[in-house]
Amino acid sequence: MSEKEKANILLVEDEEHLHETLKLNLEMEGYTVTSAYDGNEALKAAEEEYFDLIIMDVMLPEIDGISVTENIRLKNNDVPVLILSAKNTGQDRVLGLKKGADDYLIKPFNLEELLLRVDKLIIKNKKIADKDFVFDTYTFDSNIIDFKAQQATLKNGSVIELSKKETMLLKLLIENKNQVVTREKILQSVWGYKVYPNTRTIDNFILNFRKYFEGDSRNPKHFFSVRGVGYKYID
Numbered sequence: 001m002s003e004k005e006k007a008n009i010l011l012v013e014d015e016e017h018l019h020e021t022l023k024l025n026l027e028m029e030g031y032t033v034t035s036a037y038d039g040n041e042a043l044k045a046a047e048e049e050y051f052d053l054i055i056m057d058v059m060l061p062e063i064d065g066i067s068v069t070e071n072i073r074l075k076n077n078d079v080p081v082l083i084l085s086a087k088n089t090g091q092d093r094v095l096g097l098k099k100g101a102d103d104y105l106i107k108p109f110n111l112e113e114l115l116l117r118v119d120k121l122i123i124k125n126k127k128i129a130d131k132d133f134v135f136d137t138y139t140f141d142s143n144i145i146d147f148k149a150q151q152a153t154l155k156n157g158s159v160i161e162l163s164k165k166e167t168m169l170l171k172l173l174i175e176n177k178n179q180v181v182t183r184e185k186i187l188q189s190v191w192g193y194k195v196y197p198n199t200r201t202i203d204n205f206i207l208n209f210r211k212y213f214e215g216d217s218r219n220p221k222h223f224f225s226v227r228g229v230g231y232k233y234i235d
């Protein structure tokens with residue numbers, strides 16, 4: 001599978017003809033395209049699914065594209081956003097970029113240019129997401145996690161088997177130790193594209209980590225959830 005086949009794009013455009021043209025062309029390039037025709041649909045889709053890129057029209061029914069972008073950023077979602085606007089004013093452009101857009105195209109635009117920019121934004125984002133510090137084992141508080149074997153040796157000496165997702169989540173949290181890892185990032189990295197479990201699922205993983213690794217699971221020192229934002233491992 002090429003990167004393009006895997007990339008998932010949210011296309012937000014209310015003009016039906018333009019929407020269909022863009023969708024068709026993006027699909028011809030190998031992207032998977034999800035459609036939204038107004039601001040509310042766009043917000044809902046961005047919350048329910050992981051996207052590699054959002055193409056966002058500015059003038060939309062319900063909520064305008066710049067407000068939608070701002071809203072997505074307020075939820076700590078770092079998805080790249082490419083704004084499409086009919087207004088050719090410098091001010092509008094600056095506002096879009098200030099509110100969190102990554103790039104900007106003025107309508108009418110050249111289709112080739114759009115596809116090039118889409119490609120660039122997706123590749124740039126993937127490079128950041130793939131930043132990976134590979135290590136095989138990690139020790140804390142006399143717990144030893146063996147990521148390759150998917151096992152952990154607990155401080156009492158017992159060895160437990162970890163599921164693949166438990167191993168991936170532990171690795172992600174530990175690689176980003178002392179920082180909050182957003183829910184979106186966890187869903188993207190551990191659960192992959194398309195299928196999102198509900199928030200409870202991650203909470204249950206965190207509860208298990210506390211049971212395995214914490215001296216007192218009700219007074220955790222290592223595994224925390226940060227309400228409304230994400231999760232954190234503290235060294």
Ligand code: CA
Binds near residue numbers: 014015057058059060
């Ligand atoms: Ca429009």
